Amino acid sequence: MTARIAHVAFNTFREAVRDRVLYNLIFFALLLVGAALLFGQISIGIERIVLINLGLSAITVFGVVIAIFIGIGLVSKEMEKKTLYTILSRPVRRWEFIVGKFGGLAWTLLVNTFFMAVGFFVALLLLAHHFERGDTWLLVAIYFIILQFVVVTSLALLFSTFSSPVLSAVMALALFVIGTFAEDLRAFAAASHGATRGFAALAAYLMPNLASLNVISSVAHGQPIAASLILYNTVYSLFYAAAAVCGAILAFEYRNLR
Amino acid sequence: MTARATTTALTAMALATTLAGASMTVRRLDHLRAGSTAEEVLYVPSPKILRRMSLGFTGLLADIYWTRAVQYFGEHHHMRSRRYRLLEPLLDIATTLDPHLTVAYEFGATFLAQKPPEGAGDPDAAVRLVERGVRENPSEWRLYYNLGFIHYFERKDYAAAADAFERGSRVPGALPWMKVMAADTSQHAGDLQTARFLWSSLYQTTESEDIRANAAKHLRALQVDEEVFELQKLTSAFHERSGHWPASWAEMETAGYLHGAPLDPTRRPYRLAPEGRVLVQVAEDLPFITQGLPTEPSNRPQIESK
Numbered sequence: 001m002t003a004r005i006a007h008v009a010f011n012t013f014r015e016a017v018r019d020r021v022l023y024n025l026i027f028f029a030l031l032l033v034g035a036a037l038l039f040g041q042i043s044i045g046i047e048r049i050v051l052i053n054l055g056l057s058a059i060t061v062f063g064v065v066i067a068i069f070i071g072i073g074l075v076s077k078e079m080e081k082k083t084l085y086t087i088l089s090r091p092v093r094r095w096e097f098i099v100g101k102f103g104g105l106a107w108t109l110l111v112n113t114f115f116m117a118v119g120f121f122v123a124l125l126l127l128a129h130h131f132e133r134g135d136t137w138l139l140v141a142i143y144f145i146i147l148q149f150v151v152v153t154s155l156a157l158l159f160s161t162f163s164s165p166v167l168s169a170v171m172a173l174a175l176f177v178i179g180t181f182a183e184d185l186r187a188f189a190a191a192s193h194g195a196t197r198g199f200a201a202l203a204a205y206l207m208p209n210l211a212s213l214n215v216i217s218s219v220a221h222g223q224p225i226a227a228s229l230i231l232y233n234t235v236y237s238l239f240y241a242a243a244a245v246c247g248a249i250l251a252f253e254y255r256n257l258r
Numbered sequence: 259m260t261a262r263a264t265t266t267a268l269t270a271m272a273l274a275t276t277l278a279g280a281s282m283t284v285r286r287l288d289h290l291r292a293g294s295t296a297e298e299v300l301y302v303p304s305p306k307i308l309r310r311m312s313l314g315f316t317g318l319l320a321d322i323y324w325t326r327a328v329q330y331f332g333e334h335h336h337m338r339s340r341r342y343r344l345l346e347p348l349l350d351i352a353t354t355l356d357p358h359l360t361v362a363y364e365f366g367a368t369f370l371a372q373k374p375p376e377g378a379g380d381p382d383a384a385v386r387l388v389e390r391g392v393r394e395n396p397s398e399w400r401l402y403y404n405l406g407f408i409h410y411f412e413r414k415d416y417a418a419a420a421d422a423f424e425r426g427s428r429v430p431g432a433l434p435w436m437k438v439m440a441a442d443t444s445q446h447a448g449d450l451q452t453a454r455f456l457w458s459s460l461y462q463t464t465e466s467e468d469i470r471a472n473a474a475k476h477l478r479a480l481q482v483d484e485e486v487f488e489l490q491k492l493t494s495a496f497h498e499r500s501g502h503w504p505a506s507w508a509e510m511e512t513a514g515y516l517h518g519a520p521l522d523p524t525r526r527p528y529r530l531a532p533e534g535r536v537l538v539q540v541a542e543d544l545p546f547i548t549q550g551l552p553t554e555p556s557n558r559p560q561i562e563s564k
Contacts, residue, residue, distance in 0.1 A: 043325035044468060045361035050325075053317040060315075181315040210314070217317030221358045 004092050005100040012104025016070050017111075025062045026112055030119040032058035037123055051127055052220040054074040056141055059113065060214075063149050064176055067109055071156025072168035074101045075252065082157040095249040102157050102245050109149040117142050140230060147237035148213045152176055154155030154244035155208065161251040179210030208240055300347055305354030312355065316486065320356030323348055327362070331369045335376070342378035345369060353394075360398050363391030367404050371412045376545050381412035399436065402426025403460075410443055410456065410466055419443045435459055454480055476524040479546035485537045486528070486549035489520060493534030503534045522550075 017021060036054035040047030075098075078084035087097060124138075125131065155175050159168035178185070185207060189200035213233055215225055302308050312319040336341055349366040353359060369377050371384035387444035388405045395401060402422050410419035420443040426435035439459070442452050457469065461473035492515050496504050504510045507519040507530060519527040522538050528550065529537040538550040 039321075042329065043321070044328050044365055045466060046321055046324060046359070049317070049361075050321040053315070053321050057315045057318045073326075084479070177313060181310070184310075214314040216315065217320075217356055220317050223358070237533070 004096050005103060008087070008092065008097055008100025009103035009107060012074065012101050013066070013108050013111075016105065016108040019070070021069070022066060022108075022112070025066050026115060029058045029116050030063035032062075032118075033120050033123045037127060040127070047127060048124075051123060052138065053216055055123060056138075056145065056216045056219075059116045059120065059142070060145050060148065062116070062217075063109060063113060063145060064152050066069055066112060066142075067105070067149050067152040068156050068169055068172045068176070070108065071106055071153050072160045072165045073174065074157055075160045076107065076165050076168075087102065094252050096155065098161070098249045099245065099253050102154060102241075102248075105153050106150055109153060110146060113142065113149065132222070134224075137215075137219040137222065137225055140225045143230075144213045144233060145213055147233060148210055150241045151179070151208045151213075151237055151244070154241040154248070158244045158248040158251065161248045162255060163244045175208060176210065179208040181211070182207055182209040182213070183211045209236060213237070214245050278307045299352075300344060300477055303351075305346055305351045308351060309355055316355045319361050320352045322361060323352040323355065324362045327352060327366065327369075338375040340374040340379075342369070342374075342380075345378050346380065346383045353387065353390065356388075357394035360395055360401065363388050363395075363401055363470070364404055364466075367391075367408060368469070371408045372546075373412075381408050384412070397429060397431075399426045399429040399432035402429065402432075403436065403439075406439065407445065407456065407460070411453070413495075416443055427561065433463060444474070448485060450480065476546055479544060479548075482538060482544055482547045483549040485520065485522070486538075486547075489528060489536040490534060493530070493536065497534055503532065506530060506532060543556075 011047045033051075033055040036051040036058075039054060075084070078087070084097075088094065120142075121131075121138075124135070150171075152172060152175075156168060156172040159171045159216065161197075163171065182204065185204040187202070189197055189204045192200050212229070216223065277521070302311070306438045308319060308323075309316055327345060327377060330344055330348060331342065334345075345366075350365045351423055352362045356362075367384040370387060371377055371379075371381045373379045385405065385408055388401055388408065392405065393397070402425050406419045406422035406426065409415045409422055420440050421444060423436055423440035426432055433535070442455060454477065455474050457476045459478060461470055464470050464473065479541065492510065493504055496510055496513060496515055500513070504513075507516060507527070510516050511518065521527055522544065524540070524543050526539040529539055531537050531552075536550055537552050538544055538547065541547065541551050544550075
């Protein structure tokens with residue numbers, strides 16, 4: 001079972017890294033990180049802050065774009081090229097295929113983030129000439145960004161199991177945007193009454209909570225991140241992504257592939 | 259030449275020509291529509307709406323708005339403008355989006371407080387900005403220091419200045435002379451020595467080159483005010499003794515009042531005007547001076563107005 005999942009994951013990764021769009025997106029992310037060095041020059045006193053804000057925001061945005069645009073094609077591409085039938089005719093179960101696809105894309109994003117983070121730290125070193133103790137929190141911010149990718153990847157995969165690529169992209173992007181308002185949604189639910197309250201609360205808990213995974217502003221000022229936040233963000237992201245993957249498995253299990 | 263090479267050469271030429279044409283047209287359009295850019299417009303004036311629109315990237319948006327505030331101030335300052343209509347809202351947006359952007363409080367308050375054309379001349383807005391900064395960043399002693407400065411120099415509220423310095427001195431990590439400042443501002447409000455002490459301490463302790471340059475300008479202005487006051491005392495003494503006003507520095511030198519023509523901090527000689535008035539040659543090069551100005555002669559120093 002594990003070998004079959006790993007095999008699907010490896011092939012997903014191999015296929016993803018062949019995509020030229022991926023390299024273009026990474027290139028643009030690194031370009032933005034480089035541009036942050038210049039952006040700081042036209043302001044006062046924020047060279048370092050702007051590099052961190054712009055650099056980490058670029059990594060997030062381009063990573064999410066990569067997650068969505070590769071994620072939405074994970075199932076539909078295999079169906080279009082008829083390779084899905086070859087895979088499923090072997091002793092690979094549908095759920096193994098989905099878990100493997102998810103693992104492959106998550107690994108692709110991890111590798112991408114590593115390269116973007118290297119570019120970011122090189123830019124920081126060029127600007128500041130040395131690293132500070134507070135820079136450790138930048139690694140935590142990047143870890144949270146990876147957790148966001150895991151959540152977004154799982155959603156893109158979920159939508160790709162029952163919808164067209166365009167619709168999947170729109171829905172995944174919409175959930176990413178709504179996810180940044182997660183705290184407002186819960187506050188709205190808490191302030192509502194009656195049926196609205198129940199509906200709003202349900203919607204708030206169904207939407208991904210991406211707001212607490214964005215600590216870019218805090219780390220830009222060298223503010224420490226609480227260990228409890230790291231723990232709960234990790235647990236939450238893994239639970240949420242697992243739930244979305246389970247949803248994807250269910251949708252795919254009952255999908256008529258003929 | 260092959261057909262492909264001919265096509266390549268012709269297309270490359272056409273590309274260069276059309277690009278040059280487009281660039282020239284854009285320049286012409288800019289000229290025609292000068293002033294129509296978004297310079298004086300805030301499309302989204304509400305920081306709360308901008309916070310929502312930022313999709314969580316509030317820090318980045320705050321940096322953009324802070325940079326916009328810097329550019330706005332720089333351009334208006336360069337044009338010697340006396341109106342900075344958008345400065346306060348831009349700073350408000352930047353600091354609401356990122357309440358820990360202390361640089362925006364520090365510099366923003368200076369931009370807002372100083373008299374036109376050096377600033378917006380709105381010390382009350384500057385106080386509001388820094389007070390908010392203090393609320394959001396109570397451990398930043400420099401913000402109390404800025405607050406004390408604005409109260410002391412721009413609002414002449416010496417009690418409030420002493421209070422700000424005193425509050426700041428209680429913040430862990432505050433430099434020891436904050437306590438001295440608190441005592442000095444309440445005991446020697448408005449005198450030259452206190453003004454010099456405040457600007458000198460800022461000059462020596464700030465980590466920002468821009469703030470240091472500003473403090474240097476103020477120290478130079480204090481020097482000019484003091485020198486003009488002393489020189490005018492000498493011309494008055496000359497007048498009392500000889501019965502007429504000196505026509506030149508040489509005349510005063512011959513009478514034993516001076517050793518050579520006195521120079522201002524820009525190394526230009528002071529100008530001797532009728533009735534013994536002492537003026538600087540180029541007032542624009544000596545911002546913040548209150549003495550030696552050609553248009554507003556005064557016989558008394560007004561050090562308090564720094």
